[in-house]
Amino acid sequence: MSDYAIEVRGVRVTYRPFSSKVPLFGKMLSRSGQEVHALSGVDLAVPFGEAIGILGRNGAGKSTLLRVIAGTLEPDAGTVEVRGRLSTLLALGSGFNADLTGRRNIWLGCLAAGLSRKEAAALVDPIIEFSELDSAVDRPLNTYSSGMVARLGFAIGVSLQPDILIIDEVLAVGDASFRDKSREAMKSLVGRAGNLIIASHQLKVFIELCDRVVWLDGGRIMEAGAPGPTIKAYRRFIKSGMGR
Amino acid sequence: MATTTVEAHPGAPGETGYLRRLWGWRSFIRELAFGNISGRHAGDFLGVLWWVINPLLMTGVYFLVFGVILGGRRGDPAFLAYLLAGVFTFRFMSQTMSGSAKAITGSSKLITTIVFPRLVLPLAVMIEAMTALLVSLATFYFLVAPINDIWPSLWLCFLPVPLLLHSMFTLGLATLTARLVVPIRDVRNFIPHLTRMWFYLSPILWTLDRIEESSGWIQGLVMSNPMYSYLSLYRTALMGRPLEPLQLALGAAWGLVFLLIGVSSFIRNERSMARYL
Numbered sequence: 346m347s348d349y350a351i352e353v354r355g356v357r358v359t360y361r362p363f364s365s366k367v368p369l370f371g372k373m374l375s376r377s378g379q380e381v382h383a384l385s386g387v388d389l390a391v392p393f394g395e396a397i398g399i400l401g402r403n404g405a406g407k408s409t410l411l412r413v414i415a416g417t418l419e420p421d422a423g424t425v426e427v428r429g430r431l432s433t434l435l436a437l438g439s440g441f442n443a444d445l446t447g448r449r450n451i452w453l454g455c456l457a458a459g460l461s462r463k464e465a466a467a468l469v470d471p472i473i474e475f476s477e478l479d480s481a482v483d484r485p486l487n488t489y490s491s492g493m494v495a496r497l498g499f500a501i502g503v504s505l506q507p508d509i510l511i512i513d514e515v516l517a518v519g520d521a522s523f524r525d526k527s528r529e530a531m532k533s534l535v536g537r538a539g540n541l542i543i544a545s546h547q548l549k550v551f552i553e554l555c556d557r558v559v560w561l562d563g564g565r566i567m568e569a570g571a572p573g574p575t576i577k578a579y580r581r582f583i584k585s586g587m588g589r
Numbered sequence: 590m591a592t593t594t595v596e597a598h599p600g601a602p603g604e605t606g607y608l609r610r611l612w613g614w615r616s617f618i619r620e621l622a623f624g625n626i627s628g629r630h631a632g633d634f635l636g637v638l639w640w641v642i643n644p645l646l647m648t649g650v651y652f653l654v655f656g657v658i659l660g661g662r663r664g665d666p667a668f669l670a671y672l673l674a675g676v677f678t679f680r681f682m683s684q685t686m687s688g689s690a691k692a693i694t695g696s697s698k699l700i701t702t703i704v705f706p707r708l709v710l711p712l713a714v715m716i717e718a719m720t721a722l723l724v725s726l727a728t729f730y731f732l733v734a735p736i737n738d739i740w741p742s743l744w745l746c747f748l749p750v751p752l753l754l755h756s757m758f759t760l761g762l763a764t765l766t767a768r769l770v771v772p773i774r775d776v777r778n779f780i781p782h783l784t785r786m787w788f789y790l791s792p793i794l795w796t797l798d799r800i801e802e803s804s805g806w807i808q809g810l811v812m813s814n815p816m817y818s819y820l821s822l823y824r825t826a827l828m829g830r831p832l833e834p835l836q837l838a839l840g841a842a843w844g845l846v847f848l849l850i851g852v853s854s855f856i857r858n859e860r861s862m863a864r865y866l
Contacts, residue, residue: 419860444629462616
Protein backbone atom coordinates (compact mmCIF):
# COMPACT_ATOMS: atom_id res chain seq x y z
CA MET A 346 0.00 0.00 0.00
CA SER A 347 1.09 3.50 -0.74
CA ASP A 348 2.56 5.73 1.96
CA TYR A 349 0.71 8.70 0.67
CA ALA A 350 -2.67 9.93 1.76
CA ILE A 351 -2.96 12.15 -1.27
CA GLU A 352 -1.28 11.80 -4.63
CA VAL A 353 -1.81 14.45 -7.26
CA ARG A 354 -0.19 13.68 -10.59
CA GLY A 355 0.07 16.04 -13.53
CA VAL A 356 -3.18 17.77 -12.79
CA ARG A 357 -4.32 20.40 -15.20
CA VAL A 358 -7.50 22.43 -14.89
CA THR A 359 -8.65 24.97 -17.43
CA TYR A 360 -11.78 27.00 -16.85
CA ARG A 361 -13.39 27.31 -20.20
CA PRO A 362 -16.48 29.48 -20.36
CA PHE A 363 -19.02 28.03 -22.75
CA SER A 364 -18.79 31.09 -24.99
CA SER A 365 -15.11 30.42 -25.64
CA LYS A 366 -16.09 27.24 -27.44
CA VAL A 367 -18.05 29.24 -29.98
CA PRO A 368 -15.56 30.95 -32.29
CA LEU A 369 -16.01 34.69 -32.74
CA PHE A 370 -19.26 34.72 -30.81
CA GLY A 371 -17.43 34.38 -27.54
CA LYS A 372 -15.04 37.24 -28.22
CA MET A 373 -17.78 39.56 -29.36
CA LEU A 374 -20.36 38.98 -26.70
CA SER A 375 -18.72 37.87 -23.55
CA ARG A 376 -16.13 39.81 -21.67
CA SER A 377 -15.36 36.80 -19.51
CA GLY A 378 -14.99 34.56 -22.54
CA GLN A 379 -11.35 33.66 -22.08
CA GLU A 380 -9.88 30.43 -20.95
CA VAL A 381 -8.17 30.44 -17.59
CA HIS A 382 -5.43 27.92 -16.88
CA ALA A 383 -6.02 27.47 -13.17
CA LEU A 384 -3.62 24.56 -12.75
CA SER A 385 -1.04 23.65 -15.36
CA GLY A 386 0.56 20.41 -14.35
CA VAL A 387 0.66 20.06 -10.58
CA ASP A 388 2.30 17.09 -8.84
CA LEU A 389 1.98 16.68 -5.11
CA ALA A 390 2.32 13.69 -2.80
CA VAL A 391 1.21 14.08 0.79
CA PRO A 392 2.31 11.38 3.24
CA PHE A 393 -0.04 10.28 6.02
CA GLY A 394 0.09 12.60 9.01
CA GLU A 395 1.39 15.64 7.21
CA ALA A 396 -0.09 19.09 7.60
CA ILE A 397 0.36 21.00 4.42
CA GLY A 398 -0.12 24.67 3.68
CA ILE A 399 -0.88 26.18 0.31
CA LEU A 400 0.43 29.62 -0.34
CA GLY A 401 0.05 31.98 -3.24
CA ARG A 402 -1.42 35.17 -4.55
CA ASN A 403 -5.06 35.55 -5.50
CA GLY A 404 -5.73 33.50 -8.62
CA ALA A 405 -2.68 31.32 -8.14
CA GLY A 406 -4.83 28.18 -8.21
CA LYS A 407 -5.07 27.45 -4.48
CA SER A 408 -8.82 26.96 -4.33
CA THR A 409 -8.81 24.98 -7.56
CA LEU A 410 -6.21 22.62 -6.15
CA LEU A 411 -8.28 22.16 -2.99
CA ARG A 412 -11.39 21.45 -5.07
CA VAL A 413 -9.57 18.89 -7.16
CA ILE A 414 -8.35 17.14 -4.00
CA ALA A 415 -11.81 17.34 -2.45
CA GLY A 416 -13.14 15.66 -5.59
CA THR A 417 -15.67 18.36 -6.39
CA LEU A 418 -13.82 19.41 -9.53
CA GLU A 419 -12.75 16.96 -12.17
CA PRO A 420 -9.35 17.83 -13.68
CA ASP A 421 -8.85 18.11 -17.44
CA ALA A 422 -5.79 15.91 -17.21
CA GLY A 423 -3.93 14.00 -14.53
CA THR A 424 -5.11 11.95 -11.60
CA VAL A 425 -5.81 12.49 -7.95
CA GLU A 426 -5.81 9.68 -5.44
CA VAL A 427 -7.10 10.20 -1.95
CA ARG A 428 -6.94 7.57 0.78
CA GLY A 429 -9.19 8.34 3.68
CA ARG A 430 -12.31 10.22 4.54
CA LEU A 431 -12.32 13.83 3.49
CA SER A 432 -14.04 16.73 5.05
CA THR A 433 -13.99 20.27 3.80
CA LEU A 434 -14.68 23.16 6.10
CA LEU A 435 -17.66 24.73 4.49
CA ALA A 436 -16.12 27.85 3.10
CA LEU A 437 -17.43 29.61 6.09
CA GLY A 438 -19.90 32.37 5.85
CA SER A 439 -22.72 30.73 4.00
CA GLY A 440 -23.96 27.65 5.76
CA PHE A 441 -26.65 25.72 3.93
CA ASN A 442 -29.85 27.63 4.35
CA ALA A 443 -29.63 30.95 6.16
CA ASP A 444 -33.37 30.93 6.87
CA LEU A 445 -33.00 27.83 9.03
CA THR A 446 -31.70 27.56 12.56
CA GLY A 447 -28.12 26.67 13.36
CA ARG A 448 -29.33 23.27 14.52
CA ARG A 449 -31.02 22.45 11.20
CA ASN A 450 -27.88 23.58 9.40
CA ILE A 451 -25.85 21.17 11.50
CA TRP A 452 -28.17 18.38 10.36
CA LEU A 453 -27.80 19.47 6.76
CA GLY A 454 -24.02 19.58 7.11
CA CYS A 455 -23.80 16.08 8.55
CA LEU A 456 -26.21 14.54 6.07
CA ALA A 457 -24.52 16.24 3.11
CA ALA A 458 -21.30 14.57 4.19
CA GLY A 459 -23.09 11.26 3.72
CA LEU A 460 -23.79 10.37 7.34
CA SER A 461 -26.87 8.40 8.24
CA ARG A 462 -29.55 9.98 10.40
CA LYS A 463 -28.33 8.01 13.39
CA GLU A 464 -24.70 9.03 12.93
CA ALA A 465 -25.75 12.64 12.48
CA ALA A 466 -27.91 12.59 15.60
CA ALA A 467 -24.92 11.51 17.66
CA LEU A 468 -22.88 14.46 16.37
CA VAL A 469 -25.37 17.29 16.86
CA ASP A 470 -24.70 17.91 20.54
CA PRO A 471 -20.90 17.71 20.32
CA ILE A 472 -21.00 20.16 17.41
CA ILE A 473 -23.16 22.62 19.35
CA GLU A 474 -20.79 22.33 22.27
CA PHE A 475 -17.70 22.85 20.16
CA SER A 476 -19.20 25.84 18.38
CA GLU A 477 -20.05 27.52 21.71
CA LEU A 478 -23.27 28.80 20.17
CA ASP A 479 -25.37 27.75 23.19
CA SER A 480 -28.98 28.88 22.85
CA ALA A 481 -28.23 30.78 19.62
CA VAL A 482 -28.17 27.43 17.86
CA ASP A 483 -31.96 27.54 17.71
CA ARG A 484 -32.03 30.93 16.03
CA PRO A 485 -31.99 31.30 12.24
CA LEU A 486 -28.54 31.52 10.71
CA ASN A 487 -29.24 34.94 9.20
CA THR A 488 -29.29 36.41 12.72
CA TYR A 489 -25.71 35.22 13.34
CA SER A 490 -22.60 37.31 13.21
CA SER A 491 -20.05 36.17 10.65
CA GLY A 492 -17.87 34.87 13.48
CA MET A 493 -20.71 32.68 14.76
CA VAL A 494 -21.33 31.20 11.30
CA ALA A 495 -17.62 30.54 10.93
CA ARG A 496 -17.48 28.82 14.32
CA LEU A 497 -20.41 26.65 13.36
CA GLY A 498 -18.78 25.69 10.07
CA PHE A 499 -15.54 24.86 11.80
CA ALA A 500 -17.30 22.78 14.45
CA ILE A 501 -19.11 20.74 11.79
CA GLY A 502 -15.98 20.15 9.71
CA VAL A 503 -13.90 19.01 12.69
CA SER A 504 -16.60 16.90 14.31
CA LEU A 505 -17.08 14.80 11.20
CA GLN A 506 -13.78 13.17 12.28
CA PRO A 507 -12.23 13.21 8.85
CA ASP A 508 -8.90 11.64 7.95
CA ILE A 509 -8.21 14.62 5.75
CA LEU A 510 -9.42 18.08 6.60
CA ILE A 511 -9.40 20.74 3.90
CA ILE A 512 -9.56 24.36 4.94
CA ASP A 513 -9.84 27.21 2.47
CA GLU A 514 -8.99 30.57 4.01
CA VAL A 515 -10.34 30.93 7.50
CA LEU A 516 -9.03 30.12 10.90
CA ALA A 517 -9.05 33.50 12.55
CA VAL A 518 -12.54 32.88 13.87
CA GLY A 519 -13.83 33.27 17.36
CA ASP A 520 -12.07 34.57 20.40
CA ALA A 521 -8.65 33.47 21.66
CA SER A 522 -10.01 30.45 23.50
CA PHE A 523 -11.94 29.23 20.47
CA ARG A 524 -8.86 29.65 18.31
CA ASP A 525 -6.81 27.61 20.77
CA LYS A 526 -9.43 24.93 20.77
CA SER A 527 -9.61 24.73 16.98
CA ARG A 528 -5.83 24.60 16.76
CA GLU A 529 -5.86 21.71 19.24
CA ALA A 530 -8.48 19.91 17.16
CA MET A 531 -6.39 20.27 14.03
CA LYS A 532 -3.23 19.14 15.77
CA SER A 533 -4.93 16.09 17.19
CA LEU A 534 -6.17 15.21 13.70
CA VAL A 535 -2.61 15.33 12.42
CA GLY A 536 -1.50 13.37 15.48
CA ARG A 537 -3.84 10.52 14.48
CA ALA A 538 -1.95 10.28 11.17
CA GLY A 539 -4.56 12.46 9.55
CA ASN A 540 -3.88 15.22 7.10
CA LEU A 541 -4.54 18.90 7.11
CA ILE A 542 -4.57 21.00 3.99
CA ILE A 543 -4.84 24.72 4.50
CA ALA A 544 -4.92 27.48 1.94
CA SER A 545 -4.53 30.86 3.49
CA HIS A 546 -3.16 34.35 3.17
CA GLN A 547 -2.25 34.45 6.83
CA LEU A 548 1.34 33.31 6.70
CA LYS A 549 1.51 32.89 10.48
CA VAL A 550 -0.89 29.97 10.21
CA PHE A 551 1.58 27.99 8.13
CA ILE A 552 4.35 28.35 10.66
CA GLU A 553 2.05 27.37 13.50
CA LEU A 554 0.36 24.39 11.92
CA CYS A 555 2.08 23.11 8.81
CA ASP A 556 4.91 20.67 8.23
CA ARG A 557 5.32 21.75 4.65
CA VAL A 558 4.24 24.65 2.53
CA VAL A 559 3.52 24.55 -1.18
CA TRP A 560 3.76 27.83 -3.00
CA LEU A 561 1.61 28.10 -6.09
CA ASP A 562 1.80 30.75 -8.74
CA GLY A 563 0.10 30.82 -12.11
CA GLY A 564 -1.15 27.27 -11.61
CA ARG A 565 2.32 25.84 -11.03
CA ILE A 566 4.22 24.87 -7.93
CA MET A 567 7.00 27.41 -7.47
CA GLU A 568 8.49 25.87 -4.40
CA ALA A 569 7.60 23.33 -1.75
CA GLY A 570 9.36 22.76 1.52
CA ALA A 571 9.62 23.73 5.16
CA PRO A 572 7.35 26.67 6.02
CA GLY A 573 10.09 29.16 7.00
CA PRO A 574 12.21 29.15 3.84
CA THR A 575 9.24 28.79 1.49
CA ILE A 576 7.47 31.75 3.03
CA LYS A 577 10.68 33.74 2.81
CA ALA A 578 11.04 32.96 -0.87
CA TYR A 579 7.41 33.91 -1.45
CA ARG A 580 7.87 37.21 0.37
CA ARG A 581 10.94 38.02 -1.68
CA PHE A 582 8.98 37.26 -4.84
CA ILE A 583 6.12 39.54 -3.84
CA LYS A 584 8.46 42.35 -2.83
CA SER A 585 10.41 42.19 -6.06
CA GLY A 586 7.09 42.84 -7.79
CA MET A 587 7.48 39.81 -10.04
CA GLY A 588 4.50 39.20 -12.21
CA ARG A 589 2.72 42.31 -10.99
CA MET B 590 -10.01 2.70 4.14
CA ALA B 591 -11.91 4.61 1.53
CA THR B 592 -9.87 5.32 -1.55
CA THR B 593 -11.21 7.71 -4.07
CA THR B 594 -9.56 8.38 -7.34
CA VAL B 595 -10.38 11.34 -9.46
CA GLU B 596 -9.30 10.84 -13.00
CA ALA B 597 -9.20 13.19 -15.87
CA HIS B 598 -11.46 11.28 -18.18
CA PRO B 599 -13.23 8.52 -16.35
CA GLY B 600 -15.77 6.40 -18.14
CA ALA B 601 -19.32 7.58 -17.68
CA PRO B 602 -20.32 6.39 -14.21
CA GLY B 603 -22.90 3.66 -14.30
CA GLU B 604 -26.38 4.95 -13.79
CA THR B 605 -27.47 2.10 -11.55
CA GLY B 606 -24.44 2.73 -9.36
CA TYR B 607 -25.40 6.36 -9.23
CA LEU B 608 -28.95 5.61 -8.19
CA ARG B 609 -27.70 3.32 -5.44
CA ARG B 610 -25.44 6.11 -4.21
CA LEU B 611 -28.34 8.53 -4.38
CA TRP B 612 -30.36 6.24 -2.13
CA GLY B 613 -27.63 6.63 0.49
CA TRP B 614 -28.30 10.34 0.50
CA ARG B 615 -32.06 10.05 1.01
CA SER B 616 -31.96 11.61 4.48
CA PHE B 617 -30.16 14.60 3.01
CA ILE B 618 -32.82 14.97 0.33
CA ARG B 619 -35.54 14.87 2.96
CA GLU B 620 -33.73 17.36 5.17
CA LEU B 621 -33.09 19.73 2.25
CA ALA B 622 -36.72 19.59 1.13
CA PHE B 623 -37.97 20.03 4.67
CA GLY B 624 -35.55 22.93 5.09
CA ASN B 625 -36.85 24.59 1.92
CA ILE B 626 -40.43 24.11 3.04
CA SER B 627 -39.98 25.41 6.56
CA GLY B 628 -37.43 28.05 5.58
CA ARG B 629 -39.35 29.53 2.65
CA HIS B 630 -41.56 31.67 4.87
CA ALA B 631 -39.41 31.63 8.00
CA GLY B 632 -39.05 35.40 8.03
CA ASP B 633 -42.78 36.00 7.51
CA PHE B 634 -45.11 36.76 10.36
CA LEU B 635 -47.54 34.03 9.32
CA GLY B 636 -44.77 31.51 8.65
CA VAL B 637 -45.79 28.14 7.27
CA LEU B 638 -49.42 29.28 7.08
CA TRP B 639 -48.45 30.83 3.76
CA TRP B 640 -48.38 27.36 2.28
CA VAL B 641 -52.18 27.36 2.74
CA ILE B 642 -52.82 31.07 2.18
CA ASN B 643 -51.06 31.12 -1.19
CA PRO B 644 -53.34 28.65 -2.99
CA LEU B 645 -56.36 30.29 -1.34
CA LEU B 646 -55.33 33.69 -2.66
CA MET B 647 -54.68 32.21 -6.05
CA THR B 648 -58.13 30.66 -6.06
CA GLY B 649 -59.55 34.05 -5.09
CA VAL B 650 -57.80 35.83 -7.94
CA TYR B 651 -58.93 33.34 -10.56
CA PHE B 652 -62.45 33.33 -9.14
CA LEU B 653 -62.57 37.13 -9.34
CA VAL B 654 -61.20 37.34 -12.86
CA PHE B 655 -62.78 34.34 -14.53
CA GLY B 656 -65.78 33.72 -12.31
CA VAL B 657 -67.03 37.25 -11.65
CA ILE B 658 -65.52 39.70 -14.13
CA LEU B 659 -65.41 37.50 -17.21
CA GLY B 660 -68.61 35.83 -16.08
CA GLY B 661 -67.80 32.19 -15.76
CA ARG B 662 -67.43 30.34 -19.14
CA ARG B 663 -71.02 30.52 -20.32
CA GLY B 664 -72.97 27.55 -19.09
CA ASP B 665 -70.07 25.69 -17.55
CA PRO B 666 -70.28 25.99 -13.77
CA ALA B 667 -67.30 23.69 -13.34
CA PHE B 668 -65.00 26.07 -15.18
CA LEU B 669 -63.29 27.35 -12.04
CA ALA B 670 -62.51 23.79 -10.99
CA TYR B 671 -61.31 23.00 -14.51
CA LEU B 672 -59.12 26.06 -14.51
CA LEU B 673 -57.59 25.67 -11.06
CA ALA B 674 -56.76 22.01 -11.59
CA GLY B 675 -54.67 23.23 -14.51
CA VAL B 676 -53.15 26.22 -12.75
CA PHE B 677 -52.03 24.24 -9.71
CA THR B 678 -50.52 21.34 -11.60
CA PHE B 679 -48.79 23.57 -14.13
CA ARG B 680 -47.33 25.59 -11.29
CA PHE B 681 -45.85 22.44 -9.79
CA MET B 682 -43.96 21.85 -13.01
CA SER B 683 -42.81 25.42 -13.63
CA GLN B 684 -41.67 25.84 -10.02
CA THR B 685 -39.61 22.66 -10.17
CA MET B 686 -38.10 23.68 -13.48
CA SER B 687 -37.00 27.17 -12.50
CA GLY B 688 -36.12 26.13 -8.94
CA SER B 689 -33.81 23.29 -9.95
CA ALA B 690 -31.48 25.42 -12.02
CA LYS B 691 -31.48 28.00 -9.27
CA ALA B 692 -30.75 25.37 -6.63
CA ILE B 693 -27.53 24.47 -8.41
CA THR B 694 -26.26 27.91 -9.34
CA GLY B 695 -27.28 29.14 -5.88
CA SER B 696 -25.47 26.37 -4.02
CA SER B 697 -22.08 27.07 -5.51
CA LYS B 698 -20.39 26.92 -2.10
CA LEU B 699 -21.94 23.57 -1.36
CA ILE B 700 -21.09 22.13 -4.77
CA THR B 701 -17.48 23.28 -4.76
CA THR B 702 -16.79 21.93 -1.28
CA ILE B 703 -18.77 18.73 -0.78
CA VAL B 704 -19.07 15.67 -2.95
CA PHE B 705 -22.61 14.35 -3.09
CA PRO B 706 -24.90 13.23 -5.90
CA ARG B 707 -26.05 16.54 -7.36
CA LEU B 708 -29.41 15.04 -8.27
CA VAL B 709 -30.45 15.61 -4.65
CA LEU B 710 -30.83 19.32 -5.42
CA PRO B 711 -33.53 19.07 -8.13
CA LEU B 712 -35.18 16.26 -6.16
CA ALA B 713 -35.47 18.42 -3.05
CA VAL B 714 -36.91 21.25 -5.14
CA MET B 715 -39.47 18.90 -6.65
CA ILE B 716 -40.52 17.60 -3.23
CA GLU B 717 -41.08 21.18 -2.12
CA ALA B 718 -43.16 21.97 -5.21
CA MET B 719 -45.08 18.72 -4.75
CA THR B 720 -45.94 19.72 -1.19
CA ALA B 721 -47.30 23.01 -2.50
CA LEU B 722 -49.33 21.09 -5.09
CA LEU B 723 -50.81 18.70 -2.54
CA VAL B 724 -51.83 21.56 -0.24
CA SER B 725 -53.36 23.33 -3.24
CA LEU B 726 -55.29 20.22 -4.23
CA ALA B 727 -56.58 19.91 -0.68
CA THR B 728 -57.89 23.48 -0.77
CA PHE B 729 -59.36 22.61 -4.15
CA TYR B 730 -61.38 19.84 -2.58
CA PHE B 731 -62.51 21.85 0.41
CA LEU B 732 -63.37 25.03 -1.43
CA VAL B 733 -63.69 24.86 -5.17
CA ALA B 734 -65.07 21.40 -5.69
CA PRO B 735 -68.13 21.77 -3.38
CA ILE B 736 -69.00 25.13 -5.00
CA ASN B 737 -68.88 23.48 -8.39
CA ASP B 738 -70.78 20.44 -7.15
CA ILE B 739 -67.89 18.09 -7.74
CA TRP B 740 -67.58 15.29 -5.25
CA PRO B 741 -64.75 12.84 -4.97
CA SER B 742 -65.52 9.47 -6.44
CA LEU B 743 -63.53 6.29 -6.36
CA TRP B 744 -61.58 7.58 -9.35
CA LEU B 745 -59.87 10.01 -7.01
CA CYS B 746 -57.85 7.01 -5.81
CA PHE B 747 -56.15 7.18 -9.19
CA LEU B 748 -54.84 10.70 -8.58
CA PRO B 749 -51.38 9.33 -7.65
CA VAL B 750 -51.10 8.02 -11.22
CA PRO B 751 -50.98 11.43 -12.94
CA LEU B 752 -48.98 12.75 -10.00
CA LEU B 753 -46.33 10.10 -10.54
CA LEU B 754 -46.22 10.34 -14.34
CA HIS B 755 -46.15 14.12 -14.26
CA SER B 756 -43.40 14.07 -11.63
CA MET B 757 -41.27 11.85 -13.85
CA PHE B 758 -41.78 14.23 -16.74
CA THR B 759 -41.12 17.24 -14.52
CA LEU B 760 -37.92 15.84 -13.04
CA GLY B 761 -36.68 15.03 -16.53
CA LEU B 762 -37.38 18.54 -17.69
CA ALA B 763 -35.88 20.10 -14.54
CA THR B 764 -32.64 18.13 -14.83
CA LEU B 765 -32.41 18.95 -18.51
CA THR B 766 -32.81 22.68 -17.83
CA ALA B 767 -30.37 22.58 -14.92
CA ARG B 768 -27.85 20.77 -17.08
CA LEU B 769 -28.12 23.54 -19.69
CA VAL B 770 -28.34 26.54 -17.36
CA VAL B 771 -25.22 25.72 -15.38
CA PRO B 772 -22.76 26.13 -18.27
CA ILE B 773 -24.91 28.54 -20.30
CA ARG B 774 -26.53 30.96 -17.88
CA ASP B 775 -28.36 32.70 -20.73
CA VAL B 776 -30.79 29.77 -20.92
CA ARG B 777 -32.18 30.95 -17.60
CA ASN B 778 -33.54 34.07 -19.27
CA PHE B 779 -35.62 32.04 -21.71
CA ILE B 780 -37.29 29.91 -19.10
CA PRO B 781 -39.94 32.37 -17.88
CA HIS B 782 -40.94 33.16 -21.48
CA LEU B 783 -41.06 29.54 -22.50
CA THR B 784 -43.13 28.52 -19.49
CA ARG B 785 -45.54 31.41 -20.01
CA MET B 786 -46.03 30.47 -23.63
CA TRP B 787 -46.48 26.85 -22.68
CA PHE B 788 -49.03 27.87 -20.06
CA TYR B 789 -51.16 29.73 -22.62
CA LEU B 790 -50.80 26.99 -25.23
CA SER B 791 -51.98 24.33 -22.79
CA PRO B 792 -55.70 23.97 -22.21
CA ILE B 793 -55.71 25.68 -18.82
CA LEU B 794 -57.38 29.06 -19.31
CA TRP B 795 -59.33 27.80 -22.32
CA THR B 796 -61.33 24.68 -23.06
CA LEU B 797 -61.02 22.35 -25.99
CA ASP B 798 -64.20 23.56 -27.71
CA ARG B 799 -62.15 26.63 -28.59
CA ILE B 800 -60.21 24.67 -31.15
CA GLU B 801 -63.04 22.46 -32.41
CA GLU B 802 -63.24 24.37 -35.65
CA SER B 803 -59.48 24.76 -36.06
CA SER B 804 -57.68 22.79 -38.71
CA GLY B 805 -56.51 19.29 -37.99
CA TRP B 806 -52.88 20.13 -37.57
CA ILE B 807 -53.58 22.71 -34.89
CA GLN B 808 -55.64 20.18 -33.01
CA GLY B 809 -52.86 17.66 -33.44
CA LEU B 810 -50.35 20.18 -32.13
CA VAL B 811 -52.43 20.90 -29.05
CA MET B 812 -52.83 17.24 -28.28
CA SER B 813 -49.17 16.42 -28.76
CA ASN B 814 -48.38 18.82 -25.93
CA PRO B 815 -47.34 16.54 -23.03
CA MET B 816 -49.14 18.87 -20.66
CA TYR B 817 -52.35 18.10 -22.54
CA SER B 818 -52.13 14.48 -21.44
CA TYR B 819 -51.29 15.30 -17.85
CA LEU B 820 -54.04 17.92 -17.57
CA SER B 821 -56.55 15.47 -18.93
CA LEU B 822 -55.45 12.78 -16.45
CA TYR B 823 -55.45 15.18 -13.50
CA ARG B 824 -58.86 16.56 -14.36
CA THR B 825 -60.54 13.24 -14.86
CA ALA B 826 -59.14 11.94 -11.56
CA LEU B 827 -60.01 15.12 -9.67
CA MET B 828 -63.51 15.36 -11.04
CA GLY B 829 -64.18 11.72 -10.46
CA ARG B 830 -64.21 10.34 -13.99
CA PRO B 831 -62.31 7.35 -15.33
CA LEU B 832 -58.80 7.95 -16.74
CA GLU B 833 -58.52 7.77 -20.52
CA PRO B 834 -56.25 4.91 -21.59
CA LEU B 835 -54.76 6.88 -24.51
CA GLN B 836 -53.73 9.80 -22.29
CA LEU B 837 -52.43 7.36 -19.71
CA ALA B 838 -50.17 5.75 -22.31
CA LEU B 839 -49.04 9.10 -23.68
CA GLY B 840 -48.39 10.47 -20.19
CA ALA B 841 -46.32 7.42 -19.28
CA ALA B 842 -44.35 7.64 -22.52
CA TRP B 843 -43.59 11.35 -22.15
CA GLY B 844 -42.64 10.80 -18.52
CA LEU B 845 -40.28 7.92 -19.21
CA VAL B 846 -38.58 9.52 -22.19
CA PHE B 847 -37.94 12.85 -20.47
CA LEU B 848 -36.89 11.24 -17.22
CA LEU B 849 -34.33 9.07 -19.00
CA ILE B 850 -32.94 11.83 -21.19
CA GLY B 851 -32.88 14.46 -18.45
CA VAL B 852 -31.49 12.41 -15.61
CA SER B 853 -28.86 10.58 -17.66
CA SER B 854 -27.53 13.78 -19.22
CA PHE B 855 -27.54 15.43 -15.78
CA ILE B 856 -25.59 12.56 -14.23
CA ARG B 857 -23.07 12.45 -17.04
CA ASN B 858 -22.35 16.14 -16.67
CA GLU B 859 -22.59 16.66 -12.95
CA ARG B 860 -18.87 16.31 -12.31
CA SER B 861 -18.10 19.23 -14.55
CA MET B 862 -20.68 21.46 -12.88
CA ALA B 863 -18.22 22.87 -10.34
CA ARG B 864 -16.31 24.42 -13.24
CA TYR B 865 -19.06 26.82 -14.05
CA LEU B 866 -19.86 27.94 -10.51
